[in-house]
Amino acid sequence: MFCWLIFLNIILLSDRSESWSAREVIHQFNHDQQLQLNIYLDCNDVELQIGQEVSNLFVNSTADKMKILGRFSSHSLIIACFKDSTRNRTLNGVKELLWGLQYLPILFVVDSNMDFYFQQALRHGFIHVLALNFMNGSLYTYKPYPKVEVHQIKDMQKFYKLTKLRNLQGQAVRTTVETMTPRCFRYRNRHGQLVYAGYMYRMVKEFISTYNGTEEHVFGNVDTVPYKEGLAALKNGEIDMMPRIIHALEWYYFYRSHILYNIKTYIMVPWAEPLPKSLYFIQPFRGTVWITIMVSFVYASIVIWWIRYRQQGNSSLTQSFMDVLQLLFQLPLSKIWHFNMGTHQVVSFIVLFVFGFMLTNLYTAQLSSYLTTGLFKSQINTFDDLFREKRTLLVESFDAEVLHNMTKEKIIQKEFESIILITSIEEVFKHRKSLNTSYAYEAYEDRIAFELSQQRYLRVPIFKILKEVYDQRPVFVALRHGLPYVELFNNYLRRIFESGIWIKLQEDSFLEGIASGEISFRKSKSREIKIFDKDFYFFAYILLGMGWCVSTIALFLELWSFKYSVTNVLHEG
């Protein structure tokens, strides 16, 4: 109750006199925004009548440089006291303190020259700035766009309304438009116009048009901005935003928007080569299964021969063998009436028939599924497979440096060092985009999805993704240090991401890639071939040929042995 009275009093007072004391302003801020900390910069020798309702912190711009970010609460108010002699130093101190938090409320205590301070505030991206003229207690703020416009504040509500940035009033937003599919790329449409596309570009463009900015391109006509020049331009503040995924680089060259998620880097490797068709015959069963079948075949033949021998006194092993063959492989034309021949025969018939039924059906089912999907040599599934097969990983120089750092820190296997081939970024783009199977490639998952969307209509893909994660990086939009509308952009970005528009834009960019001719759907060539061709029967022919040879040899052996025994009989006779 008491508090409320004070506030009413303050508001009434301020309305009446239009004159503020620093303490009133600070008090009002603390109350309205529920702040936890007031940081006084260079205010040691200024009479401010400092209140105690929240914690106070006094810093000196001559002492150690420090940042609030990550050290103190970001529910803070900065109070900077300027003197003409040291104003640049104090300004630098504010900049230093507010690194990454330019949207915090700031109170400048000054004695003159409002315009200068507001110009500087805009330059450093401070939007919520009040300047208190210490001499006569008048309070000012500014609107940044289209040009700095100073407003006197009589009521704090007016301040909040004025500094809520919603309209860039045609302010130029400078972005890069390099070709970084699918985040940003360009093409000429069928009317010959230059069109920019890509999901991150679209997102930035939408921001600019929503908030009435003007789009301006830096490095407008280069395909890939060279690293050094791009970073230098970012550092000098020539670029406001970069619609691309970029490594943090310790935030030296740029700062960032909100981090949306961590994107993974994968390696894409060529799909395995197809297996020769002739081998399809033996593929449905493994070696052990084939051996089991043969052993049970021999066993069944011997057992049946033995049973018949016991029953009838004479029995032929060849006959039993043929019977088992007939039963196991469901061959027709059986002249045996099993049910007339005793329990043994019935039991062996049932056992062999059921077993054979399952076996042959299993085999044909497997074989026909293989004929549908095709069979391939063993796939590369892990990084170790990659090293063993000595595939070349094509990378450009920056990625090679990242890889080098990662192997040095033992984040990934050091064998990568021996399989990489370093070329220019254009070369990597060209080979990867055309799905050249001579190499393996690494890329962020969005780009891999973009490039592999080319094989959407293929029955057998050309490339596959290894499941192992190669690297991970945070996704954000690189922003110039001290960009004034960071807060606006962050809110926008968060809404785009949370509403799923981000994913929609991403999928649109794939289609746009197709429409622009940047990538193209692949057509199946290999799958139109006939399934039952000569190649397929090759193995069967060999088996048949071998069978014939063996039976011919057996025939001659039998003939020879018959002749031998006849001559023997004749001799003995």
Ligand SMILES: *[C@@H]1O[C@H](CO)[C@@H](O)[C@H](O)[C@H]1NC(C)=O
């Ligand atoms: C801040 O710096 C000024 C100028 O060097 C010095 O006079 C003052 O004592 C310093 N205050 C603190 C708290 O260090």
Ligand SMILES: *[C@@H]1O[C@H](CO)[C@@H](O)[C@H](O)[C@H]1NC(C)=O
């Ligand atoms: C302070 O900075 C302004 C603008 O950056 C510059 O024009 C001025 O000369 C500087 N003053 C001092 C005393 O360094």
Ligand SMILES: *[C@@H]1O[C@H](CO)[C@@H](O)[C@H](O)[C@H]1NC(C)=O
């Ligand atoms: C306070 O001083 C500034 C400049 O010194 C002047 O522009 C302003 O009108 C004064 N305000 C009041 C209420 O006297």
Ligand SMILES: *[C@@H]1O[C@H](CO)[C@@H](O)[C@H](O)[C@H]1NC(C)=O
């Ligand atoms: C957009 O900015 C222009 C200045 O470039 C301004 O004239 C116009 O009124 C603004 N539009 C809206 C809707 O605020």
Ligand SMILES: *[C@@H]1O[C@H](CO)[C@@H](O)[C@H](O)[C@H]1NC(C)=O
């Ligand atoms: C790799 O490590 C070196 C030394 O630690 C560092 O200077 C460089 O910036 C790192 N490179 C990348 C791309 O992270």
Ligand SMILES: *[C@@H]1O[C@H](CO)[C@@H](O)[C@H](O)[C@H]1NC(C)=O
């Ligand atoms: C794939 O790369 C190899 C090696 O650089 C090259 O000889 C071949 O022409 C490329 N193939 C295609 C289709 O570009």
